[in-house]
Amino acid sequence: MGGHWFTEKQTENFGITIKINRTLHTEQTEFQKLDMVETEEFGNMLLLDGMVMTSQRDEFVYHEMVAHVPLFTHPNPENVLVVGGGDGGVIREIMKHPSVKKATLVDIDGKVIEYSKKYLPEIAGELENERVEVKVGDGFMHIAKSDNEYDVIMVDSTEPVGPAVNLFSKGFYAGISKALKEDGIFVAQSDNPWFTPELIQNVQRDVREIFPITRLYTANIPTYPSGLWTFTIGSKKYDPLEVSEERFHEIETKYYTKELHKAAFVLPKFVADLIK
Ligand code: SAM
Numbered sequence: 165m166g167g168h169w170f171t172e173k174q175t176e177n178f179g180i181t182i183k184i185n186r187t188l189h190t191e192q193t194e195f196q197k198l199d200m201v202e203t204e205e206f207g208n209m210l211l212l213d214g215m216v217m218t219s220q221r222d223e224f225v226y227h228e229m230v231a232h233v234p235l236f237t238h239p240n241p242e243n244v245l246v247v248g249g250g251d252g253g254v255i256r257e258i259m260k261h262p263s264v265k266k267a268t269l270v271d272i273d274g275k276v277i278e279y280s281k282k283y284l285p286e287i288a289g290e291l292e293n294e295r296v297e298v299k300v301g302d303g304f305m306h307i308a309k310s311d312n313e314y315d316v317i318m319v320d321s322t323e324p325v326g327p328a329v330n331l332f333s334k335g336f337y338a339g340i341s342k343a344l345k346e347d348g349i350f351v352a353q354s355d356n357p358w359f360t361p362e363l364i365q366n367v368q369r370d371v372r373e374i375f376p377i378t379r380l381y382t383a384n385i386p387t388y389p390s391g392l393w394t395f396t397i398g399s400k401k402y403d404p405l406e407v408s409e410e411r412f413h414e415i416e417t418k419y420y421t422k423e424l425h426k427a428a429f430v431l432p433k434f435v436a437d438l439i440k
Contacts, residue, residue, distance in 0.1 A: 167183050167184055167185045167186070167204065168183070168184055169181050169182070169183055169184070170182050170183075170184045170201070170211075172211075172214060172215055172216055172389065174359045174389040174390070175359060178359070178389075179389075180216070180387065180389060182203050182204075182205065182206065182209070182216075182387070183203060183204040183205070184201045184202065184203055184204075185201075185202045185203065185204055186201070186202050187199060187200070187201050187202075188200040188201060188202055188208065188283050189279055189282075189283065191275060193273050193275040193276075194273070194275075195272055195273045195326060195327045196212045196213045196273060196322070196326055196327065197211075197212065197213050197214065198210075198211070198212060198273075198275055198276065198279065199211040199212075199214075200279050200282075200283045200284075203219065205221065206219035206220065206221040206222060206386075206387055207219055207220030207221050208220050208283050208284055209387070210251055210276070210279070210280065210283075210284065212276070212322055213322070213325065213326060215322070215323060216387045216388065217251065217322070218251050218253060218284070218287065219387050220284065220286070220287070222385055222386050222387050223251075223253050223284075223287055224253075224417075224418045224419055225383050225384065225385050225418075225419045226253070226353070226383065226385055226388075226393065227253035227254050227256065227257050227287075228257055228417050228418070228419045228420040229381070229383040229395060229419065229420060229428065230254050230257070230318050230320055230351060230353065230395065231254050231257035231258050231260075231318065232257060232415070232417065232420045232425070233351060233381065233395070233397070233404055233420075233425060233428070234316045234318065234349045234350070234351045234397065234399075234404070235258065235261050235264070235316060236407055236411055236412055236422070236425060237349055237397075237399065237402050237403070237404040237407055238315055238316055238347075238348075238349050238402055239402070239411065240263055240315070241261065241263055241264055241315040241316045242263060242264060242265045242266070242315055243264075243265065243266050243313060243314050243315050244258055244264055244266070244267040244268070244314060244315060244316045244317070244318070245267070245268050245269075245270070245306075245310075245313075245314045245316075245317045245318070245343070246258070246267065246268070246269045246270070246317075246318045246320055247270055247303030247306070247307065247317065247318070247319045247320065247321060247331065248270075248271055248272075248303060248319060248320040248321035248322065248328070248331070249269055249271060249318070249320035250269070250271030250273060250274075250276035250277045250280060251276060251277075251280040251284055251287050251288060252269075252277070252280055252281070252284075252287050252288035252289070252290060252291040253287045253288075253320075254269075254318055254320050255267055255269055255290050255291055255293075255296055256287065256288075256289060256290040258290075258318075259290045259293050259295065259296070260415045260416065261415070264295065265295065266295055266296075266297065267295060267296050267297075268296075268297045268298075268299065269291070269296065269297070269298050269299065270299045270300075270301055270302075270303045270306045271298075271299075271300060271303075272300070272301065272302050272303065272327045273300070273327070274300040277291065277298065277300070302327070302330075303319070303321070303331060304330040304331060304336055304339070307336065307339040307340055307343050308339050310339075310342070310343035311342055311343065312342070312343075312344070312345055312346070313343055313344075313345070314343055314344050314345065314348055315344070315345055315347075315348055315349075316348065316349055316350065316351075317340050317343060317344060317348070317349075317350040317351075318350070318351050318352075319331060319340075319350065319351065319352035319353065320353060321352070321353065323355065324363065331352075332363070332366070332367065333370075334370040334373065334374070337370050337371050337374050337375075337398065338374055340398070341374050341375065341398070341400070344400065346400060346401070347400055347401040347402065348399075348400055349397065349398070349399040349400065349401075349402055349404075350375075350397070350398050350399075351395055351396065351397050351398075352367065352395070352396050353393065353394075353395055354367045354368075354380070354394045354395060354396040355393070355394060356388065356389055356390045356391075356392055356393055356394065357390075357392060357394060357432075357434065357435045357438060358389070358390035358392065359389055359390060361438050364380070364394055364396075364435075364438055364439065365438055365439065367396050368380065368396060368439045371396055371398040374398065375398030375399055375400060376399070376400065376401075377397070377398070377399040377400070377401075377402070377403050378396070378397065378398055378399075379396070379397040379399075379403075379404055379405065379429055380394055380395070380396055380397075380429070380431065380435070380439055381394070381395050381397070381404075381428040381429045381431075382394050382395070382428060382431065382432075382435065383395070383419070383428060392432075392435075394435070404425070404429065405426060405429055407425065407426075409422070412425075
């Protein structure tokens with residue numbers, strides 16, 4: 165008995181509904197409403213502004229697919245930047261790559277980091293790794309100040325509302341290009357094709373104008389609206405579809421495999437049509 169049903173509305177007529185056993189923490193931070201809740205099906209879950217960010221049960225899909233696709237595409241990723249990602253999941257996956265000497269995480273909201281460490285320890289655990297530097301600040305400003313520094317940049321942001329609006333702009337992608345080395349690669353989560361097709365189209369259009377290689381791939385994430393999630397890659401030199409077999413080394417994963425690395429770029433026709 166007990167608990168209540170929470171709905172994240174995607175449109176006026178559609179949402180996803182999850183049973184919450186109890187609220188572990190709730191707070192209006194300087195930037196967003198933060199709720200950490202315990203759910204019946206998906207374990208502890210982080211909500212920001214009423215939107216599901218991550219859950220203990222399905223987080224591995226998103227975090228593995230953000231991190232490993234660009235890291236296996238680049239032949240020698242040493243210096244990596246994560247914009248957003250304060251729950252630490254992407255950093256945990258990056259740390260599985262021995263070539264990475266340093267990973268910097270820049271999240272605008274220190275409270276996300278603090279409460280993820282407390283209630284999502286298996287996701288946030290590697291934030292303490294000595295190869296990781298955690299900064300609290302605006303990712304847009306950090307990118308604007310960076311020049312020819314990073315091999316790989318990963319944008320693990322909230323949706324384009326509130327503090328993340330600037331992270332979905334052509335100016336931001338131009339800044340990312342400047343912040344990357346001459347053979348750098350970046351990935352950004354780009355929402356879902358069912359309810360936000362224009363967002364995917366806009367991101368593809370902007371990234372194509374800046375990067376010679378632009379790709380879209382998908383993953384299946386049950387707690388995100390529609391379940392079908394997209395990621396956009398912009399690359400200066402290396403094509404994620406042309407990664408040679410010997411580049412893949414053994415790592416422990418639950419979703420990503422070297423076969424899936426390529427298969428994820430095979431798009432359902434309605435998604436392929438969106439970005440023609
Ligand atoms: N995986 C989630 C999703 O797609 O629903 C997003 C993960 S959540 C950890 C995203 C993070 O982006 C939040 O912690 C938020 O504070 C951060 N963020 C939003 N705007 C930002 C900005 N301008 N600079 C840096 N971090 C930002």
